Amino acid sequence: MTGNSSFKVGIYIRLSRDDGNIESDSIIGQRSLLNQYIKENNYNLVNEYVDDGFTGTNFERPSFRRMIKDIEFGKINMIITKDMSRLGRDYIGMGELIEKYFPNKNVRYIAINDGIDTFIDNTNNDIAPFKAIMNDMYAKDISKKVKTSLHSRMKEGLYVSGRCPFGYMKDPTNKNHLVINEKQAETVRLIFDLALKGNTYHYIAQELTKRKIKTPASYYNYVWNTNCLSQEYGVWVDTTIKSILTNQIYVGDTVQGKTKKINYKLKKTVKNKPNDFIIVENTHEAIIDRDTFNYVQTLLPKNVKRPEKKRFYLLDGLLYCGDCKHRITIRYQTKTDRSYTTCDYYRTYSKYHVCTTHTNNYEALEKVILDNIREVCKNYLDKNIIKDSIGNIKLEDNTLKIKKQIESLEIANNKLTETLDKNYMNMLKGIIDEDQYIRVSESLKQEIESNKSSIDNLKNENKESNKIDNKMIEKYINEFLSLENPNRELIINLLEKIYIYQDKRVDIIFTFKNVT
Numbered sequence: 001m002t003g004n005s006s007f008k009v010g011i012y013i014r015l016s017r018d019d020g021n022i023e024s025d026s027i028i029g030q031r032s033l034l035n036q037y038i039k040e041n042n043y044n045l046v047n048e049y050v051d052d053g054f055t056g057t058n059f060e061r062p063s064f065r066r067m068i069k070d071i072e073f074g075k076i077n078m079i080i081t082k083d084m085s086r087l088g089r090d091y092i093g094m095g096e097l098i099e100k101y102f103p104n105k106n107v108r109y110i111a112i113n114d115g116i117d118t119f120i121d122n123t124n125n126d127i128a129p130f131k132a133i134m135n136d137m138y139a140k141d142i143s144k145k146v147k148t149s150l151h152s153r154m155k156e157g158l159y160v161s162g163r164c165p166f167g168y169m170k171d172p173t174n175k176n177h178l179v180i181n182e183k184q185a186e187t188v189r190l191i192f193d194l195a196l197k198g199n200t201y202h203y204i205a206q207e208l209t210k211r212k213i214k215t216p217a218s219y220y221n222y223v224w225n226t227n228c229l230s231q232e233y234g235v236w237v238d239t240t241i242k243s244i245l246t247n248q249i250y251v252g253d254t255v256q257g258k259t260k261k262i263n264y265k266l267k268k269t270v271k272n273k274p275n276d277f278i279i280v281e282n283t284h285e286a287i288i289d290r291d292t293f294n295y296v297q298t299l300l301p302k303n304v305k306r307p308e309k310k311r312f313y314l315l316d317g318l319l320y321c322g323d324c325k326h327r328i329t330i331r332y333q334t335k336t337d338r339s340y341t342t343c344d345y346y347r348t349y350s351k352y353h354v355c356t357t358h359t360n361n362y363e364a365l366e367k368v369i370l371d372n373i374r375e376v377c378k379n380y381l382d383k384n385i386i387k388d389s390i391g392n393i394k395l396e397d398n399t400l401k402i403k404k405q406i407e408s409l410e411i412a413n414n415k416l417t418e419t420l421d422k423n424y425m426n427m428l429k430g431i432i433d434e435d436q437y438i439r440v441s442e443s444l445k446q447e448i449e450s451n452k453s454s455i456d457n458l459k460n461e462n463k464e465s466n467k468i469d470n471k472m473i474e475k476y477i478n479e480f481l482s483l484e485n486p487n488r489e490l491i492i493n494l495l496e497k498i499y500i501y502q503d504k505r506v507d508i509i510f511t512f513k514n515v516t
């Protein structure tokens with residue numbers, strides 16, 4: 001670490017009626033911002049001083065006096081506030097403090113949102129030009145250190161949205177915390193249960209409507225269609241089911257920051273990329289356990305809405321064209337009383353001569369595929385008895401290796417961020433000019449970004465290798481082999497995808513490692 005950890009930091013928080021009613025100025029808001037700042041810069045927090053209900057127009061405040069005493073005794077040598085007005089609103093007194101007292105005691109003072117840092121400007125105590133530079137910096141969105149209070153509260157996992165997600169309610173003792181709403185949570189569990197069985201969004205929506213289960217909208221009294229018979233319960237739609245099944249809130253994580261402001265001058269917001277969401281794990285009680293949730297996510301692509309079909313096809317949603325990789329659809333032909341497969345891409349764009357028909361008699365195809373799965377399953381059981389223990393060791397080894405790689409990348413990124421900070425300081429001190437600063441910063445930022453994406457990839461890889469649970473697979477395989485007519489639930493647990501080629505070749509991708 002750099003010199004940051006050598007500072008003994010006191011954070012000073014003040015709120016009074018003459019500060020107006022700004023949410024981010026609340027004690028919690030200030031504390032949250034300051035703690036986040038300290039964490040990001042690796043400062044060593046020694047003490048917190050809070051004057052709640054004291055005006056900034058004088059310095060007769062108990063915690064402020066205690067802070068001065070601690071400076072005198074050398075307990076702290078750095079003070080951070082949200083902005084200068086927190087420390088005081090008395091211009092002359094502030095001048096005394098910042099331009100004389102602090103330098104005299106060798107105390108560093110930072111006012112985050114004003115961009116004041118006396119440490120970088122200690123030879124020239126005139127703050128005004130420094131502030132002007134900083135304001136210019138903000139305009140260029142260079143200083144990422146300055147976050148809004150809301151942002152830092154999200155990072156702490158505080159729930160800041162006004163509306164509660166379905167299944168939860170606000171904790172009566174803490175409006176930033178969620179607790180389970182048991183009645184709604186029951187519905188959430190039912191939805192995941194139905195998804196686990198391989199049902200489509202559409203089917204689940206219909207099922208819930210049939211069972212007269214209340215929709216989120218009907219709880220919130222948004223039911224506007226008064227002609228609707230089921231207005232008391234509401235009608236479930238596919239998108240509601242999808243949004244519930246994909247919402248990470250149900251495993252106990254808080255996901256916020258899905259939108260951002262384009263620019264500090266504009267009110268307009270845009271959607272953030274999932275990578276930029278602020279996710280804090282385990283902030284509230286889970287309704288769905290993490291394994292179930294993750295597992296359902298792997299099933300969802302297989303459970304997409306299939307057009308209204310009277311017929312049920314065991315392999316529906318799993319078939320893909322081996323040649324063009326688009327979906328293969330199954331259609332019933334009344335004339336022949338048979339069902340046939342067709343490449344969707346071919347069917348949609350047949351006049352452009354893309355891909356080929358990929359027509360197969362579905363029943364025959366299903367039989368061939370099931371026979372093939374049976375063979376692979378038997379083979380798996382035979383070989384796996386020996387390979388089981390070896391396989392497990394390898395799996396753990398790999399997980400550990402990935403974890404170490406992630407760690408070292410994260411350390412590298414912390415160092416790069418430090419260098420970035422230093423570079424910024426050097427520019428402010430005039431050691432390097434703005435062009436040099438931008439050039440160096442850009443390359444550092446690029447390196448940081450590339451490390452970040454490597455970390456993401458490694459994390460995904462880790463998930464992938466954990467996905468295969470040998471014991472569960474064995475259970476599914478045994479069950480599959482014992483059934484004459486396997487059900488869809490088993491099929492989607494065992495199979496990832498099936499590729500059909502024009503030359504009648506079939507490639508079956510299993511969810512487990514196919515031992516050959």
Ligand SMILES: [Zn+2]
Pocket residue numbers: 321322323324325326343344345346355356358
């Ligand atoms: Zn095709």
